[in-house]
Amino acid sequence: MTAQGLHGPPNENGPTSPLPDPMHPADARPSATYGSNTQRVTHGIAIMGSVDRLIFNPADGDADGKVVKPRFREGPYPPDDIVFRLRAFVDPPSYVACWNRLTGRQLLLLRGETGTGTSTAALSLLRGVTRAGRITGLDSATDLTEWTPSAAGGYLVQGISPESSALLDEVALNRLTDQLRVAQAFLVVIVPAGTGLPRTLAPWCEEHVPPDPSGVARALLKRLAEEGELDPDQVRQAYAKLDDSPFKEYLAAGRSPATGVEAVEELREMVVNGRTPEDAADNLRLGSAEAAEELLRKVRGNTEDLALAAAVALLEEQDRSVVERLSTRLRPLLAARIETPTASTDGNLLGRSIQDRLIAVQAKALPRSVATTRGYRYWTEPVVFRGKHLAEEVLRRLWLDYEGFSELLLQWLRELPYEPGLDHSAGRRIGRVLCQGSGPDVLRELDGFARSPLSWQRRLAGYALGEVVQDPVMSAAVRVQLRQWSRVQRPEPRCTVAETCAGSLGLALPSFALKLLHTVMEGTEDELDANVQKAVSAAFGVLLTEKDNRGPVLQQLTAWLVETGGTARHSYAVQATRALCTSGFPATNRVGARGLKFADVFTAAGDLLVPLVLAALGDRGLYETMSAALTQLEDSLEPGQQARMDAFLTSLTEESGGHQGLRGFLLARYRLRYPRPVDGEFR
Known part of the structure; x- marks a missing residue:
């Protein structure tokens, strides 16, 4: 998973990574003022980088270039997000x-x-x-x-x-x-x-009085027709089925607008992909708390079935072979807990097939599809429960209702080898179930993952925290925990903090994320771990996917740039500014993609660059780079755009206060544009 040429362990995801030193526990770092990341997501981006090469790179291949969008934010809501959330609004x-x-x-x-x-x-x-x-x-x-x-x-x-x-x-x-x-x-x-x-x-x-779920369903069908996702015949079929079982009963029993959305999802699968009414009914009916209780009652005495049910609950939508292989590692842990032995084979040396076992736990394998990871494609058969919310209900019951079961599942996860998507799937589901927990130390169970030397386990903690922070009650607890980890001396918890900021939490709380990154980067250039630097690059890369964050990120880099040389923050800012002026920040190895460039910011909002340009022109290590970037930018402008450059230079002059670096650049620019004539030439 780790890209060649990056600083850090060559195989940070695997079991060969160094283990924590039990003789040297993590101790708190001094208080700081606020001022080997590889990440695979099903709906997100993965970003990496180090202080001498900042890399924004999708890992595992199936990332789609987008971060999982947070539901709630502190800061501007992107207009596109609002439009999407209101598409079924009644x-x-x-x-x-x-x-x-x-x-x-x-x-x-x-x-x-x-x-x-x-x-x-x-x-x-x-x-x-x-x-x-x-x-x-x-x-x-x-x-x-x-x-x-x-x-x-x-x-x-x-x-x-x-x-x-x-x-x-x-x-x-x-x-x-x-x-x-x-x-x-x-x-x-x-x-x-x-x-x-x-x-x-x-x-x-x-x-607030919620709308009728049936009205929500009809509004969403109308929107799907307007957007061309359903043709007129499919829309007629879907409307007709709304008044039939199981949809009529499902909509009548619900109070949440999400009930209408879920009904439409099943209708769409029926009219577009041929899902049978029986499967649709199962998806809507079997997701209840009662269905989860019934399932667990059936499998509670069978280690094979209980292990498979727990694995599907945590890893739903992962490939069948992965779920089957990982569930077998859970059986010995369950066997030590359950007195009733596994069901006898009764002379059947083959045992039960995976299909039989999936049926026993109300699960199924979806049709084969193509996935991509690590630069190659392969067939996958995602495993899901037959009920739409059954995974959440089963995991909630296992985690909260049965003593010691959450610790058993966490032990199992810590001992697993890495599989693509394991961190994302398990992390988000654990985060959701933690929101249903109680007590002041509900986040304690993530501490072992946050301090792990394995990057995928730290990312699991980050994904979980990204879910928990969306809960208004739990949000403060997440902030307190991340602040504590950001000050720890050992690099692993600080990696976790930065990697958490490189997800939905960073987009939901951009100002808070920048403060955390400031603390994470405390120290001298020689003290900072390379994996922490890469994780910080990941966080900046995610923040920069939304234009509203460009100003705060550039402001942060500017503040680090004017710090005394030799600090980790100053060194990072020098390399980040150099990348912004040349290849793009953060740099990327992804085909057809690049990081944010100087010209991008100038075109969209040139005023954001003024403080950074002045700081760079005042830095000996960046003067030549920034001068070249400004010259190249001006040379690339169309004749009618020169006025924008003149206005930008005027802004630099007004803000400079006699800035020596700016005077040097303007003088060099004048000499370049108006060279002195040679002897004998007309003056």
Whole structure:
């Protein structure tokens, strides 16, 4: 998995990696001011890099170039994400009242239960009142009595914390309403069900009433038809089946808008790919908590079936051979726990086939498809449960209801060899089940993975934390844990922090992620581990996939560049700036792809470059590189674009304050453009 030429262990994913030294436990690093990553994802990007070669590189082949998009954010919501989330949106019964409240007071306290579409309704309201303007997420712990809108647009607080809600009173909300009106801004605060608010705040409050799942299903079918994903005949078939079993019963029993979306997913598979009504019914019916309980009751005394059920629950959609092979490694651990022996073969020397065993645990192998990893293609047969949510329910029951079973599963994972996608699949599912746990140390179970010398195990912890941080209640615990790991002396926990920032957490909390990276890079150039540097490159690469993060990332690199030479941050920033001016930052070995280049930023928002250019021109190690980049940029401009370059140079001059490096560049530029005439030449 590890690319050739990168610093670090040659096989960081495998069992040959060095083991932790039990005689030298990790000790805390001094407090710092805030200022061998290989990552495989089914829906994401994998990025790598080191301080002398910053690499942004998809690993394992089947990454599709996109990070798993977070549901909730602190910072700007990309417009495309909002449009996608609203594609099946139906105005809930409470929508008109909420609209009137928000447009009348600029501020709405929206009460709603989890999973009923409250957040989607809030995004729709803000998109409407701002006329598709900018929507920014705020920290759930934001003190709204002190907060002031920074610009026009929409603001969303996802699940205000009890501490913040306790500070709200009529005086504070009146002040906030006035400030929002002056700024031409709107704020929606989602108040979790059960959170107490004073009666005096009633003029700002509305209760979210979820829409009918059947209406959501019909709206999504209409959208699929408009987008050309279903032809007219398929749409007619799908509408007709909505009123038949099992869809009618499934929609009638649900309260969540997701129920309508799931029904349409099954309908689409039926009319497009020929899924049978029986399979569709199983997918909708068998995903309940009752179905999970029934399944576990059947397999609880059989190590073979229980191991397979647990493996599918953690690794659903992984290849059949992988699930089968890894589940066999779980059997000895279960055998030590279960008194009842494995079922007798009764003279059958072959035993049961994998198909029989999958049927026994309500699972199946999907049709063969082609996957790509490590530069080659292969056939895969993904294994899934027959119920749409059965994997989550089975894992939740195993993890939370049976004493010691979570430790057993974690032990099993720590002893497994690496398989492509193991970190992503198991990490995200563990993260979701941790959100259902309780107690102050619910994240303790990830500590062993965060401190592992194996990069795939650290990435597993990162994927899990990326899921947990989306829970408004658990978000603060994730932040505390990552801050602690970012200060640890040993490199493994700091790698985990940076690798976590190279996922959905980085996009959800970009400002927090940059602060963590600042702490992770504390130390001198000689002290910093190469794998930490690569993980930091991964995080920057992910952040730069969204344009709103370009400014903060460049600002961070500029701050590191002006630090005293010899620090790890300064050395990294020098190499990052050099890459930005030449091959692209972070560099990439991927065919047809490249990192962010100097000209890209200049074209989109040249003002973002001014501080970095001045810092680079003042650095002896970067002066020539930056001068060449500016010269090359100007030479590449079309004749009509010279005014933009002149304006950029003017901005540099105004911000320079007599900057010696800038004076040297401008003088060299003048001499290049207006060379002195030779003797005898007309002057």
